[in-house]
Amino acid sequence: MTPEGAAELAGRLADGVGQVLLGKPEAVRLALIGVLAEGHLLVEDVPGTGKTSLAKAMARVLGGAVSRVQFTPDLMPGDVTGSSVFDRNTAEFEFRPGPVFANVVIADEINRASPKTQSALLECMEERQVTVDGTTYQLARPFLVVATQNPVEMEGTYPLPEAQRDRFLARMSIGYPDPTTEVAMLSDRDRTDPLALLRPVATVERTAQLIDAVTRVHLAPALRSYLVEIVAATRGLPDVRLGASPRAVLHLARAAKASAAMDGRTFVVPDDIQRLAVPVLAHRLILTVEAHSHHRSAEEIVAVLVSRIRVPRGSGG
Structure with missing residues (x-):
C-alpha cells in the first residue's frame, strides 16, 4: 500500500467514525492509531460521553466483528476467553469461544471485575491468542480491546494492576462535547441512529494491509x-x-x-x-x-x- 493510499484510507476511516462521535477529531485519530499500531485503548471518562459508540463505530467502518463484555464482580475468566464444554453426543470436550474472538472487544467498566478476571485479558492483549486447557487459539486481526472505566465512581471497583495498564497502548478521554455539537446532536439523533447508518469503509483484509504499511x-x-x-x-x-x-x-x-x-x-x-x-x-x-x-x-x-x-x-x- 502506498503512503498516499494509506493516508486516504485512514482519512475515510476517521471520517466514518467522526459521523458517530461528533466534534472529537483527536479522540477519533487516537483510536485509529490504536488500530494501526495493533495496540489497545483505555478510555477513562464519565458515563454518556460516547465510549461505547466509539468502539462500535470503529468496528463498523473496519468491516469487522464487535463484541461487548460488561465487567462485573461475578464475571469469570471463562466468560471472557471462552471455555471447554462437554458434548454428550461426541463424549468430548468442545471449545466454545468467548467474546474476545472479535475484531473490536469492548471491555465495559473493566475495573469492576476481580483481578483474576482482569488478568484473563493479559495473554489476549499481548500475544493475540487464548490458551484454554493447554490448547492455544489465535485471535482475529485486527484485534483491538477498548476498555472503559469511570474515573469518578470508585466504590466496588478494583484498580487495574500495573501489568495490565502497561498493555494498553494509550489512555484517552473523550470529554464532553461543545455546545454547538450538542445542539447538532439534538437536531437529528432523536429520529435516526448514526451508527445504524454507518457503512464499512474497509475490510479486515484491507485494514491488515494498512497495518503492514505502518510497520514499514x-x-x-x-x-x-x-x-x-x-x-x-x-x-x-x-x-x-x-x-x-x-x-x-x-x-x-x-x-x-x-x-x-x-x-x-x-x-x-x-x-x-x-x-x-x-x-x-x-x-x-x-x-x-x-x-x-x-x-x-x-x-x-x-x-x-x-x-x-x-x-x-x-x-x-
Missing part, C-alpha cells in the same frame, strides 16, 4: 534515541515511583509510525512522538505520595518532561 514507516536512528531518552527519563523523576517500561518504548514507536502513516508519510517526525507521549506514557506512571499531595498529574509530568528534552536536528525522513 521509517524511524530514523536519531529519533529512536530521542524516543528512548523520553521514556527512560520517566524512571528517574522525583515525583515518579515507577516509570515507563521497555514495552512503552515499543508502543510509542508503533504509535508514532501509525501517526506518520495517517498523514501520508513514510517516516516519523519529532511531532509524532511529542503528540503521543502523554497518552502513551502517562497511564503507566505511578506517582509518589508527595506528587499526589501536590496535585501533580502524570499527564502534566510527561508534558513537562517532553518540553525539556532536546529534539535532535535533522531527524526527519
Whole structure:
C-alpha cells in the first residue's frame, strides 16, 4: 500500500467514525492509531460521553466483528476467553469461544471485575491468542480491546494492576462535547441512529494491509534515541515511583509510525512522538505520595518532561 493510499484510507476511516462521535477529531485519530499500531485503548471518562459508540463505530467502518463484555464482580475468566464444554453426543470436550474472538472487544467498566478476571485479558492483549486447557487459539486481526472505566465512581471497583495498564497502548478521554455539537446532536439523533447508518469503509483484509504499511514507516536512528531518552527519563523523576517500561518504548514507536502513516508519510517526525507521549506514557506512571499531595498529574509530568528534552536536528525522513 502506498503512503498516499494509506493516508486516504485512514482519512475515510476517521471520517466514518467522526459521523458517530461528533466534534472529537483527536479522540477519533487516537483510536485509529490504536488500530494501526495493533495496540489497545483505555478510555477513562464519565458515563454518556460516547465510549461505547466509539468502539462500535470503529468496528463498523473496519468491516469487522464487535463484541461487548460488561465487567462485573461475578464475571469469570471463562466468560471472557471462552471455555471447554462437554458434548454428550461426541463424549468430548468442545471449545466454545468467548467474546474476545472479535475484531473490536469492548471491555465495559473493566475495573469492576476481580483481578483474576482482569488478568484473563493479559495473554489476549499481548500475544493475540487464548490458551484454554493447554490448547492455544489465535485471535482475529485486527484485534483491538477498548476498555472503559469511570474515573469518578470508585466504590466496588478494583484498580487495574500495573501489568495490565502497561498493555494498553494509550489512555484517552473523550470529554464532553461543545455546545454547538450538542445542539447538532439534538437536531437529528432523536429520529435516526448514526451508527445504524454507518457503512464499512474497509475490510479486515484491507485494514491488515494498512497495518503492514505502518510497520514499514521509517524511524530514523536519531529519533529512536530521542524516543528512548523520553521514556527512560520517566524512571528517574522525583515525583515518579515507577516509570515507563521497555514495552512503552515499543508502543510509542508503533504509535508514532501509525501517526506518520495517517498523514501520508513514510517516516516519523519529532511531532509524532511529542503528540503521543502523554497518552502513551502517562497511564503507566505511578506517582509518589508527595506528587499526589501536590496535585501533580502524570499527564502534566510527561508534558513537562517532553518540553525539556532536546529534539535532535535533522531527524526527519
